[in-house]
Amino acid sequence: MKISNRDWVQLSSYLDGEMNSREIKKIEDRLTKEPLLQLALEELHRTKLTLQQTPTLKVPHNFILTPDMVGSKTRPRPVRRYRLASALMTFMLIGILVLDFGRTFVSGSMAPVAPKEVMLEAMSDSAADALEEPALMEAEGMLESDRAVAETEAGAPLEKESPAPQVAAEAVEEGEALGAAQEAESKSTEEETIDADATANQAEEWQENEDAEELAVPSQTFTPEIPGTPVPQPSPSVYFPDDEIHRIEKVPSIDPFRILEVIFGLSALSFGIAAWVIRRRKS
Amino acid sequence: MMDLQDQIKKSLAGDLESFNQIILSFQSLVYNQAYRIIGEPDAAADATQEAFISAYKKLHTYRGGSFKSWLLRIVSNACYDEFRRRKRKPVVPLYPEGEDGDEMDSASWLEDPSEKPEDTLLRRELSEAIQYCLDRLEYEFRTIVVLVDIQGLDYASAAEITDRPLGTVKSRLARARNNLKDCLQGFKELLPHGLRQVGEV
Numbered sequence: 001m002k003i004s005n006r007d008w009v010q011l012s013s014y015l016d017g018e019m020n021s022r023e024i025k026k027i028e029d030r031l032t033k034e035p036l037l038q039l040a041l042e043e044l045h046r047t048k049l050t051l052q053q054t055p056t057l058k059v060p061h062n063f064i065l066t067p068d069m070v071g072s073k074t075r076p077r078p079v080r081r082y083r084l085a086s087a088l089m090t091f092m093l094i095g096i097l098v099l100d101f102g103r104t105f106v107s108g109s110m111a112p113v114a115p116k117e118v119m120l121e122a123m124s125d126s127a128a129d130a131l132e133e134p135a136l137m138e139a140e141g142m143l144e145s146d147r148a149v150a151e152t153e154a155g156a157p158l159e160k161e162s163p164a165p166q167v168a169a170e171a172v173e174e175g176e177a178l179g180a181a182q183e184a185e186s187k188s189t190e191e192e193t194i195d196a197d198a199t200a201n202q203a204e205e206w207q208e209n210e211d212a213e214e215l216a217v218p219s220q221t222f223t224p225e226i227p228g229t230p231v232p233q234p235s236p237s238v239y240f241p242d243d244e245i246h247r248i249e250k251v252p253s254i255d256p257f258r259i260l261e262v263i264f265g266l267s268a269l270s271f272g273i274a275a276w277v278i279r280r281r282k283s
Numbered sequence: 284m285m286d287l288q289d290q291i292k293k294s295l296a297g298d299l300e301s302f303n304q305i306i307l308s309f310q311s312l313v314y315n316q317a318y319r320i321i322g323e324p325d326a327a328a329d330a331t332q333e334a335f336i337s338a339y340k341k342l343h344t345y346r347g348g349s350f351k352s353w354l355l356r357i358v359s360n361a362c363y364d365e366f367r368r369r370k371r372k373p374v375v376p377l378y379p380e381g382e383d384g385d386e387m388d389s390a391s392w393l394e395d396p397s398e399k400p401e402d403t404l405l406r407r408e409l410s411e412a413i414q415y416c417l418d419r420l421e422y423e424f425r426t427i428v429v430l431v432d433i434q435g436l437d438y439a440s441a442a443e444i445t446d447r448p449l450g451t452v453k454s455r456l457a458r459a460r461n462n463l464k465d466c467l468q469g470f471k472e473l474l475p476h477g478l479r480q481v482g483e484v
Contacts, residue, residue, distance in 0.1 A: 046464075048432055050409075
């Protein structure tokens, strides 16, 4: 009679006490009736005893752990962290660029054009000033050359009190000024001559004071000093008209999107370079 | 002296010295398990070290119960990884199939025609003879028979460690014992006198 695989499994379980009472009773009945099964059980028992007598081997060395053995693999490497940070900054940069583009696209051409208009106006004003500047210089030279003529002019004081731009505007029209001087000269009377002498004396005094002032403060104004009256000081509004000052204040601040783009871009670049340097050092 | 549960708690808190005390208590068990499964001293030592490192890192997964069974499960996994990594020479199964596909019952195929096992291993100790026969078993059969017959675990623990059903453990253990019985017949002079009548059925 041959022992089946099922019989071997039952004998093995019976040997180890891994059967319930019903299975135990059943196999014990068979063991009393089948000597071959009894012999197989004895052989299995010997085999089990042989395996249980397997000598315990001595360990070759202690297997205690050191902090390096435990921590070296759990600690994230700085290269990975730098790479991750660089990737994160890059994604943030892309995101902020997309947002910036979307904002520009949605808001149309209004928002970006406004600063350009201000700049164009400022450029046109400075261009106009540049055009007027030679005329002013020319007018100043003309006035100095004509001061001798102006000494003899009758109604000069009123005209000299006009502000510099007006004088300059008149000086641009050189022909008119010369014509006016000749006309005033031809129309002079005896009474006017007396007044002209008095006025010429005042003009000489003014000339001396004016020369001294010009050394201290270069000015395009042509303000005669009349005794007994305070000398008008040039106010900032003369040099910078109100609207021009407001234009300077209206220059827009830096766009926060630009700041973020620069920050994210530089961070991504820095982390990438750091990771590359560390990797090069390790290799 | 601290008991095992206190050492586990301190180890969970990051006290490596406490875990080293656990290692000193279990390293013989773990190394012997690894050696009987792998069959090579150096590979067994590597697997044992890896098992303890893995156990320290996964200590938070221990939910109570038998710490020995939990540790042996980690060792078995480490041995399996080591076993695959070393890509040992192909194992000749102890239960080859015949031409008709049925398993062969006779152990005559184990005999080396040029040299008999008893001639080669005449002066080897019983330990090596047992290891020789264990090495001829397939990995899972070997693991189960080592867990039950050498480490002395019950079927339920073996089933938990190997992550196999209880019925599978029973059948594989029986087949492994039956084949070991035939293999050990070739080393009966190395066996104790009372155990020499093995393999007569």
